Amino acid sequence: MRDFGAEIEQRKQAGLYRTRRLVSGPQKPELIADGKPLLSFCSNDYLGLANHAGNISALSEALPETGLGGAASHLVCGHHDAHHQLEQRLAEFTQRSSALFFSTGYMANLGVISALAGRGDTIFSDRLNHASIIDGCILSRAKVRRYAHGDVSSLEAMLAQTSGHKLVVTDGVFSMDGDIAPLKELARVCKAHDALLVVDDAHGIGVLGPQGRGSVLEAGLSEADVPVLIGTLGKAVGTSGAFVAGTEVLMDYLVQKARTYIYTTAMPPALAKATYASIDLIEQDDARRTHLQALIARFRAGAQELGYQLMPSYTPIQPIMVGDNHAALALSRALEEQGILVTAIRPPTVPEGEARLRVTLSAAHSEAQVDRLLKALARCRSLLPEQAVQEPVAV
DSSP states (O other): OOOHHHHHHHHHHTTOOOOOOOEESOOSSEEEETTEEEEEOOOSOTTSOTTOHHHHHHHHHHHHHHOSOOOSBIIIIIOOHHHHHHHHHHHHHTTOSEEEEESOHHHHHHHHHHHHOOTTOEEEEETTOOHHHHHHHHHHTSEEEEEOTTOHHHHHHHHHTOOSOEEEEEESBOTTTOOBOOHHHHHHHHHHTTEEEEEEOTTTTTTSSGGGOOHHHHTTOOTTTSSEEEEESSSTTOSOOEEEEEOHHHHHHHHHHOHHHHTSBOOOHHHHHHHHHHHHHHHHOHHHHHHHHHHHHHHHHHHHHTTBOBOSOOSSEEEEEEESHHHHHHHHHHHHHTTEEOOEEOTTSSOTTOEEEEEEOOTTOOHHHHHHHHHHHHHHGGGSOGGGBOOOOOO
């Protein structure tokens, strides 16, 4: 029998052991984790809408009308008019013909990718794509070729050598680096080589683009350029669930073929009502994004002045590169001792030797809270391995 305990011990020795925190109360910058108050910089609630009073009211007001549970799959009797209205709203928001609502982002990627490619087909996947994309590729049983991160020339060479049905899949914003895929160039090579382009904009929707419509529209690309857009609703939107958007024919095809849509119970329809309200907020509230960008700039300037090594990101995802697993854990613990919660990210979530602290900023943060984080980082700088220290940047 496999020795599970020994494997767990090996993970502990390698600095790869993971634990769960018990959070009490709503998600917001100042939260209670494991019974103590902490200032959090590790949530994906980029716009601070997970605890927004208007969204909470929309949910509670919908419950008497919709009931609590989804009760059945969408193809049995679970497709409520609240789900349908949300799909129409998401299509309008992303400027696409149609949309389909999934229960989670992970399920959306599994279902969409495995429905759009199969045996005899080829999927081209960026090396830093999210685990859900990787698993969707595996589930499809298609041949999978990984191209170097953001390397369009490498991808184009692979596409030119491949015949048959081809699918290219990429994150819009990469969740651990915070950088953005070269979407214009990807769209160009996909058109040139008759490949279907799929973009998972989980970390772009709500944050990037005109009125928060995402990285695809920020790049000025249409449905014809990027035929398949996937987005999640549990990050900047602040609720739960996911969607895919594209042509009506494509959505109909996915209803027939996407197993994670067909064979799961629909999400509570009241959540769809709350999500609709949140999309309205996102569309109307540029001030949140303006404030968020100011916080990002403030953090980057302060952290670089301290000599911390950041990645080239202008999104709310601001990783501090550390390298060593144990050093990343030590830095995270030192911050927690000062009341700051920033999670250490280690392999296999990131490549070997690239452990980091994944700082994420939210429009719900204040300038004073960002300054508090920077002061705590200043006290912890001596914990960085030598190779993780940069010359301080004068600001």
